[in-house]
Amino acid sequence: MAQTTSQPEIGVIGGSGFYSFLDDIEEVRPDTPYGPPSDAIAIGEIAGRRVAFIPRHGRDHRHPPHRIPYRANLWALRALGVRQIVAPSAVGSLTPDYGAGTLAVPDQLVDRTQSRVQTFYDEGAAVHLSFADPYCPTGRQTALAAARTAQWAPVDGGTLVVIEGPRFSTRAESRWYAAQGWTLIGMTGHPEAVLARELALCYTPLCLVTDLDAGIEEGEGVTMEEVFRVFGENIDRLRPLVAEVIKSLPQNRPCPCPHSLDGIKLPIPLP
Numbered sequence: 001m002a003q004t005t006s007q008p009e010i011g012v013i014g015g016s017g018f019y020s021f022l023d024d025i026e027e028v029r030p031d032t033p034y035g036p037p038s039d040a041i042a043i044g045e046i047a048g049r050r051v052a053f054i055p056r057h058g059r060d061h062r063h064p065p066h067r068i069p070y071r072a073n074l075w076a077l078r079a080l081g082v083r084q085i086v087a088p089s090a091v092g093s094l095t096p097d098y099g100a101g102t103l104a105v106p107d108q109l110v111d112r113t114q115s116r117v118q119t120f121y122d123e124g125a126a127v128h129l130s131f132a133d134p135y136c137p138t139g140r141q142t143a144l145a146a147a148r149t150a151q152w153a154p155v156d157g158g159t160l161v162v163i164e165g166p167r168f169s170t171r172a173e174s175r176w177y178a179a180q181g182w183t184l185i186g187m188t189g190h191p192e193a194v195l196a197r198e199l200a201l202c203y204t205p206l207c208l209v210t211d212l213d214a215g216i217e218e219g220e221g222v223t224m225e226e227v228f229r230v231f232g233e234n235i236d237r238l239r240p241l242v243a244e245v246i247k248s249l250p251q252n253r254p255c256p257c258p259h260s261l262d263g264i265k266l267p268i269p270l271p
């Protein structure tokens with residue numbers, strides 16, 4: 001895989017409407033055992049921290065959520081040196097309490113996807129990792145603190161249900177999810193988070209609510225146009241927040257994430 005002189009330690013995976021992030025970049029196009037990542041990876045610097053950025057759908061949004069090369073993206077980031085990931089995402093809200101423009105840092109996810117490979121460890125040994133708490137606790141607290149400082153009034157916690165897509169939910173599905181107590185809905189949070197865990201990476205979601213999902217609002221239901229429009233109205237506030245999170249992430253990773261694979265015999269070497 002192509003090497004770069006710079007060693008990024010933090011990765012940002014941008015979602016819908018978040019296709020660029022860094023200035024003065026070096027671009028790399030690594031290959032991986034899982035094929036090429038979604039797009040070229042931009043490497044730059046924020047407050048003295050080396051950062052790698054990749055748009056998960058590609059910069060022209062050519063990869064739909066069920067076809068994103070999740071394994072290639074995570075593998076390539078780790079191979080470049082990344083150990084902590086910040087993952088902004090456009091999500092729907094399953095509660096009228098969280099309107100468009102709300103920033104949430106969920107602490108749980110529910111996988112309702114159907115067709116996605118969710119492991120690097122397919123053969124040669126069975127690897128069963130704990131995923132009880134899917135997100136990095138230090139990353140979450142860092143993100144929440146940065147968001148509070150930036151006057152976002154973020155939502156601390158909640159459950160992100162990840163649907164297969166690419167269609168949005170029916171009203172009945174949406175009401176059912178809400179009735180379970182799940183609060184946010186998206187299409188990309190799985191398997192991204194679990195693949196990060198399988199590589200012993202920290203993973204912190206930053207969810208921006210762009211809409212009330214179909215079962216919550218009385219109107220016509222969410223549209224792609226609405227998601228892009230609302231995300232676009234917030235991106236100029238979200239980019240600096242991601243930069244603040246990067247500045248504040250501790251270098252030494254005092255969380256359990258680096259130890260996710262301790263004592264486990266892996267069938268393949270980590271990059």
Ligand SMILES: CSC[C@H]1O[C@H](OP(=O)(O)O)[C@H](O)[C@@H]1O
Nearest residue numbers: 015016065089090186187188227
């Ligand atoms: C553009 S509408 C649906 C699309 O937006 C979200 O993308 P991301 O999570 O990458 O910000 C959602 O998951 C769908 O992929």
Ligand SMILES: Nc1ncnc2[nH]cnc12
Nearest residue numbers: 090091092185186187213
């Ligand atoms: N309502 C919704 N459902 C699924 N993914 C979304 N991304 C943004 N809004 C969404």
